[in-house]
Every structure is written in structure tokens, then in C-alpha cells.
Amino acid sequence: MFVRPDFDPVAFSVGPLAVHWYGLMYLLSFLIGWGLGALRTRLAHVHWKSEEVGDLLFYVVLGVVLGGRLGYVLLYQPGYFLANPLQIFAIWDGGMSFHGGMIGVFLASAWFARKTRRTFFQITDFVAPIVPVGLFFGRIANFINGELVGRVTDVPWAMVYPHIGPQPRHPSELYEATLEGLVLFAILWVYAARPRPRAAVSGLFLLGYGTFRFFCEFFRQPDAFAGFVAFGWMTLGQLYSAPMIIAGVIMLIWAYVRTDPNQQDTGSAE
Template sequence: MALMHPQFDPVALSLGPVAIHWYGLMYLAAFAQFLLLGRLRVKQAHWQSLGMNYQALEDLLFKGVLGVIVGGRLGYVLFYMPGHYLSHPLDILKVWEGGMSFHGGFLGVLVALWWVGKKNGQGFFKMTDLIAPLVPFGLALGRLGNFINGELWGRPTDLSWGMIFPQAGDLLIRHPSQLYQMAGEGICLGLFLWWYAAKPRATGAVSAVFLMGYGFFRFISEFAREPDDFLGLLSLGLSMGQWLSLPMIVLGLILYLSRHKTLDKA
């Protein structure tokens, strides 16, 4: 007997004509955990000595949210469906129809962090090191939202925990790949980074571990995730998500090795 996706109602709460969706609540929860864990992070002696405070963290969150939204949308447009949006440019604004890219949102956040780091004089890698341990837990909440919506389902499997996703339009038993990603690039990576970043590290080291860790977990989980039907698998049988994750692993490794001799220095 195969498991059946619970078919949650994507609307968590309706207030008259206003519908509050679970996925939107996951975003709000992600921002809330960023501030809660970030408060603990900026209280660490290392960050106190650099003059970081809760107000600076709030400023980071605000600009980071803009980076996620703008970068995530433009990333989806450029990486996944450039032909369609070139022919229908006004569709770029239809964010309510879905279509966000993690890798695009990631680039948008990097631009926001560069802006904040330049403004406050801390520098780019100080900013990325500060928030790196906070990001994976937010990603985990996003993947939970994907699972609630029954979207981004996995490839067919005969494993006992496989699940039927009616939204896929068939009765195939599939990997619950959203939960794999929630566990890997979310919870596991978040816990490891929180432990690793508890001790002062050379500037850029925590960011390097995040890049390698996310790239690795995303690359592995994509083997269980159904590729986008309008793209399919690309060169070497890899998905777009895997091709976009490989540069993260390589850049993270280069950054880590470049800081290796000073990793134990504050």
C-alpha cells in the first residue's frame, strides 16, 4: 500500500475575501526564525566586538527579502523559461502564478549583502558569514511549504516510503523529495553550520562551508526530484538544479582552501 499525499488545503486561513496560504506563512516563519536566531548570533562576543547589533540584523533582513523576491523571480525567468518571458515580458510581473528560483534568490541576497557590507564598512564576507547559519532553517520551512502544496514532487520509486502525489496527474509512487530537501539542505546543513560558526572563524570560512554544503545536498537531492517538465534533464543527465549547484560547490571549495591557513584565527 503506497502512501498518499495528505492533500492539505493550501489556504491556511480565510478572512472574507482574503486567503492566507500556508506557503506564505512559511515565508513569514522563515523571516521570524531569521530574527530570533539572528538575535542569538549577534550576541556572540565575536560579533559584539565588530559592533553588530539587532538593528543591523533587521536592516539585513529587509534588504535580503528584497534580494530574495527580485533575484528569485529574475533567476526563474533567466534560468528556466527565458524564451517564454522574452516573448511575454509582462508575465515577469505575474509572481502570483508562481515561478521562483533559489539560485536567483541567492544571487539577489548576495547583492543585498554587498550593499549593506559596503554601507556599514564591515565588508561582504563578514555579512555572509553572519547570516549563513540562519539561512538553511528558512529553506527547510520553504520546502515544508512545497510539501504542503504537493508541488515539486519526486521521481518514481519503489521504496516503502514512496508517496502518490495526485497533483502530478498520475498514480505513480514518487519520492517525497521536498522532505529530503527539507532534511538535507535545511535541517542538517543548518545544525552543522550553527555548530561550525559558534567558534570564530577566518572571514569567509563559514560562507564557504554554506556554499559547499548547500551545493552538495541540493545536487544529491535532485536525483530524487522530478525535473521540470519544460526542461527535463540536461547534459550528462543532470537537472538544471544540479548544474546550478555545481558552481556553488566549486566556489565554496576555492574560498575554503584560500582561507585554510587562517581558519583557526578570529
């Protein structure tokens, strides 16, 4: 059993400006994502220019931040934020919804696709292998903030969160950082290194994230304001992830049925 370190949510201060770990993790994810996007432009079957990555990143950042925050407000605690509207802007305290951020990225991708005369899936197939980097750093930020804690357990690697109580818990944030971040990144990066039918990479992302998130929710403490929402065991995270799994399977089947698996999808503008 371990005791979670007592992290200061403020990483460092410059005069009156306090830089929170949460914001720093988001900054790191965007910078590393930019670099990985530039690397993907070097693949022979990815017909993107490196300078286009920065433009796309601008739209993705807007989608992640706005969609993630509004998604959390609307999908998780609408009553609380209706009573405390100014708290909507306090993103340094945490409270970002992946599912809301994903919708935000979809909208941003559609906007960028229209702007650059590409198709929607040309954008999402390019972005999907990079997204797990942001998921990894986001879960590390959750761990540092001591939020989204795991369920009580007696496994040898359990952690005590002193600010929560003396009971040892699953370090579920680290489970999610590993599966939704590192493992999903490895799967998508390798899969997308070769030409794939259009929408296949996006479909694999939905299937992979939905599956890993659904699994990790069995070790994560249900949100106190919601508890179990169905069947006596299903959490909100699982409820929102189940459609992703179904959509991912359908997209993969559709991608391979409608396209020759060996046909190269260049991702170039049309």
C-alpha cells in the first residue's frame, strides 16, 4: 500500500501569476501533439504539410477546451453550474469532460475540413493517433489534483488519498493514463503508420477509447453526484462510452466494406 504524495495544485508562480499543474499538463499535451502531428506529415501516405498542423491544432485546442468544459457542465453537473455560473470558468480546478471535448473536436474538425476543402474523416483520421497524448497528460493532472479517485480495494498497489480518507483505493487515474493514454497511443500510432481505409483510424480510436474507459470505470469511484446510473453497476462514464464502442465497430466495418483495404487514403485536400 502506498500513500499518494500531497501535491500542490500550483506547479509554480511568477509574481501574482499561479501556473496550475492542470493547465501545464494541457500545454504539454498540445506542444507534444504538435510535434507528433509534424512527424505524421513525413509519412508517405499522409499528404499533409507540416505548417498545416499548427492551423489544425488551433481548431483542436478550441474544441478540446470549450467542448470539454461545456460537456462537463452539461453532462455531469448542470444543476451545480446553473446555481454557480461563474464556476464554469474555473477550469484550473479541474472538471473537463472527455466526451464533451470529443464532440468539440468533431465540430472543430468539421469546421477545419470545410475551411481546407478536406473531408471530415480526413481530419479525424489524422488527429486520432495524437489524441491519446492529451488523454495521458489529462489523467496525470487528475492524479496530481487527487480527483477522480478509485474505489476502495486491498490490492498491493493500492493508494491512500489523505484528503479523501484513510481507506486504500485503486489509483484509477494511473490506470486510465496507461490504457487510454500510452496503450491506445501505441495501438493507433502503429495502425496509422500504414495506409488505411478512410474512417478506419477514427473508428479504431472510438472502439479503443470506449473499451478502455468502460473497463477502467470498474475501478474508479462513481461520481458522488450521480452514483450508479443503470443496472446497479453502470457509471456515467460507462453510459457515455458504450455508444463509442458501438460506433467504433460500425465505422471499422463500414470503412473496410466500402473500401479496398489496400487502397491508400492520402488525406490530401479534395
